Amino acid sequence: MELLEKISEYLKKHELKMATAESCTAGLIVSELAGIPGSGQSIDCGLAVYSPKAKNRYLAVSFDTIDTYGLTSEATSREMALGVLNNNDANVAIANTGIAGPKPHDDIPVGTVCFAWAFRHAQEVYIIVETKRFSGDRNEVRLAAAHYALERVPKHHGDVLAGKAPRVDES
Known part of the structure; x- marks a missing residue:
């Protein structure tokens, strides 16, 4: 719980409002954060979007x-x-898509998750993308991916503030 409390405090301190677009975690990122009292002021929405449509x-x-x-x-x-950032009242967005299991898909191993963090700051949009592999069963992968997505927000936001993150038009 300590990790989630720290993330919630970070979001509040920096006046960040989050939106998520979650595929393999199916809303777990926003759900985990929402378990912290007072975190609601930092959440705009969470979308679970599985299908291509x-x-x-x-x-x-x-x-x-x-x-x-x-x-x-x-x-x-x-x-x-970028889609969830642009369609909501948020200045930080987290998205993920991956293979939680139980079987690989299209030769992609179980536990593979692709993340993106988008930030709106000083009238610019910044984006960071990364692929990570987690171990465990389906729900262990989902929970690890949700926590990882949240724990990276302060680092990536700090990179935005320091001018070290790529702007959308640069990436």
Whole structure:
């Protein structure tokens, strides 16, 4: 719980409002954060978007991106993060898509999760993408991915503030 409390305090201190677009975690990122009293002021929304059609409909993820790079790809998570950031009252967005299990899909190993963090700061949008592999059963992968997504927010936000994160037009 200490990690989640620290993240909630960080979001409040920096006046960050979060939106999530979650595929493999299915809303667990926002749900875990919402378990902390007072965190609601830092949450705008959480979307669970599994299917390609839902990713396109709610987040404007291009079917071309999905066809070219796959559902579990940094390109897809990037478009998910930008879609949720642009369609909500948020200045930080987290997106993920991955394979929680029980079986690999399209030769992608179980536990592979592609993340994207998007930030709106000083009238610019910044994006960080990363792929990570977690071990464990389906729900252990989902929980580890949700916590990882949250624990990276302060570091990535700090990179934005320090001018070390790529702007959307640069990446």
